[in-house]
Amino acid sequence: MHISEGVLSxxxxxxxxxxxxxxxxxxxxxxxxxxxxxTALVSAAxxxxxxxxxxxxxxxxxxxxxxxxxxxxxWSVIPALFIALLLQALLFQFGGFLSLGVNTVVMxxxxxxxxxxxxxxxxxxxxxxxxxxxxxxxxxxTALVSAAxxxSDPGLKPAAALLFAANIPLALVEGVLxxxxxxxxxxTLPGFLDPAPKHTAPETADKRTR
Amino acid sequence: MYLDRLEFTHxxxxxxxxxxxxxxxxxxxxxxxxxxSPYFITGLAVLSAVPLVKDIRITxxxxxxxxxxxxxxxxxxxxxxxxxxxxxxxxxxxAAALLAMSLVVPMRIQAISRxxxxxxxxxxxxxxxxxxxxxLFVLIEGLATALTSMRLRGGRQRMLGxxxxxxxxxxxxxxxxxxxxxxxxxxxxxxxFTGTFPSxxxxxxxxxDALFLTGALTAAVCGMVx
Numbered sequence: 001m002h003i004s005e006g007v008l009s010x011x012x013x014x015x016x017x018x019x020x021x022x023x024x025x026x027x028x029x030x031x032x033x034x035x036x037x038x039t040a041l042v043s044a045a046x047x048x049x050x051x052x053x054x055x056x057x058x059x060x061x062x063x064x065x066x067x068x069x070x071x072x073x074x075w076s077v078i079p080a081l082f083i084a085l086l087l088q089a090l091l092f093q094f095g096g097f098l099s100l101g102v103n104t105v106v107m108x109x110x111x112x113x114x115x116x117x118x119x120x121x122x123x124x125x126x127x128x129x130x131x132x133x134x135x136x137x138x139x140x141x142t143a144l145v146s147a148a149x150x151x152s153d154p155g156l157k158p159a160a161a162l163l164f165a166a167n168i169p170l171a172l173v174e175g176v177l178x179x180x181x182x183x184x185x186x187x188t189l190p191g192f193l194d195p196a197p198k199h200t201a202p203e204t205a206d207k208r209t210r
Numbered sequence: 211m212y213l214d215r216l217e218f219t220h221x222x223x224x225x226x227x228x229x230x231x232x233x234x235x236x237x238x239x240x241x242x243x244x245x246x247s248p249y250f251i252t253g254l255a256v257l258s259a260v261p262l263v264k265d266i267r268i269t270x271x272x273x274x275x276x277x278x279x280x281x282x283x284x285x286x287x288x289x290x291x292x293x294x295x296x297x298x299x300x301x302x303x304x305a306a307a308l309l310a311m312s313l314v315v316p317m318r319i320q321a322i323s324r325x326x327x328x329x330x331x332x333x334x335x336x337x338x339x340x341x342x343x344x345x346l347f348v349l350i351e352g353l354a355t356a357l358t359s360m361r362l363r364g365g366r367q368r369m370l371g372x373x374x375x376x377x378x379x380x381x382x383x384x385x386x387x388x389x390x391x392x393x394x395x396x397x398x399x400x401x402x403f404t405g406t407f408p409s410x411x412x413x414x415x416x417x418x419d420a421l422f423l424t425g426a427l428t429a430a431v432c433g434m435v436x
């Protein structure tokens with residue numbers, strides 16, 4: 001889902017950077033300093049997921065783990081994705097530097113959508129929730145990439161449609177793998193995927209009314 | 211897993227300040243996006259390729275994923291997209307990639323983090339960048355070991371079995387690494403880590419950086435105007 005340099009038009013690139021800057025500001029504000037190592041770890045995992053090839057019939061595809069990342073980090077997933085995409089551009093030329101803004105918006109929206117869908121499904125249906133989350137994440141990301149291509153150049157409409165159609169099998173595989181990973185995490189570390197408990201005022205020992 | 215590195219092959223490029231390289235690269239990539247003349251884009255591409263000729267194997271390997279976005283573009287030529295437009299995209303994508311590979315990609319991570327700090331990037335983002343790069347190698351090691359163990363234990367399985375096994379490997383690597391990352395951070399905090407990695411080597415701006423940046427800006431303006 002990475003868009004390379006030189007394809008998107010300047011207005012789309014500028015809009016991408018504006019949205020990414022807002023997302024980064026919100027994400028960094030919600031990332032406490034003691035959560036930085038966990039965020040960096042998930043960012044590194046996102047980077048590596050794109051290097052592991054998963055067999056699909058005679059061919060293979062690569063994972064994104066966006067749904068799982070959104071679940072684990074919440075808003076912090078946006079800076080995590082930004083850094084993962086920056087490192088991918090530096091080390092492997094996946095994506096680009098100018099298109100980093102748009103790529104961050106695409107992947108960040110995908111991760112947040114995946115997380116939202118997962119939370120909508122009851123916790124006892126962990127596999128189904130993670131499957132729907134992973135699937136929704138890829139479909140959202142691909143739809144945004146297609147939209148970015150179409151908005152940059154309406155002549156790219158067939159390319160955008162082809163890209164969307166080609167990513168549907170990836171979305172299904174991502175859903176299945178996200179389901180397996182969530183089910184395993186739920187068994188081994190039950191609290192790993194749950195959001196942090198909100199702080200509540202401590203109950204006072206003295207409950208006498210005045 | 212071995213990450214092939216591009217190195218600066220010319221001293222002139224190696225000595226440039228990180229800020230000069232990053233800003234020049236961005237300015238020239240913007241020019242590539244805006245420019246209408248294919249000769250300008252091709253000229254920039256050829257100029258950027260000169261320092262990369264020595265590492266031609268790595269350069270060609272790195273250009274492959276860059277060109278993946280062009281596959282659906284070229285496939286849509288029979289469905290209405292102008293072939294000249296597809297060729298223009300191909301030139302732009304490769305020129306931008308070559309520019310980045312000659313100016314920014316060979317920079318060391320420490321140099322990049324110093325440059326980001328000098329460009330007033332938020333400190334949390336720089337810390338995240340440095341920590342992510344470090345954890346990358348921790349995860350690569352863990353994942354490679356786990357994948358090898360998986361293959362040795364189970365051999366090649368049917369597709370669904372392979373997916374389940376890969377999920378176990380991913381989940382286990384994530385959990386072990388999360389635990390390790392928390393312990394490492396506690397150890398760092400106990401040793402006085404305050405959330406940022408201070409740089410002791412100060413970036414220095416020289417006349418050669420000003421000249422290079424001026425040249426890049428002039429080329430960019432000419433390319434966008436002509």
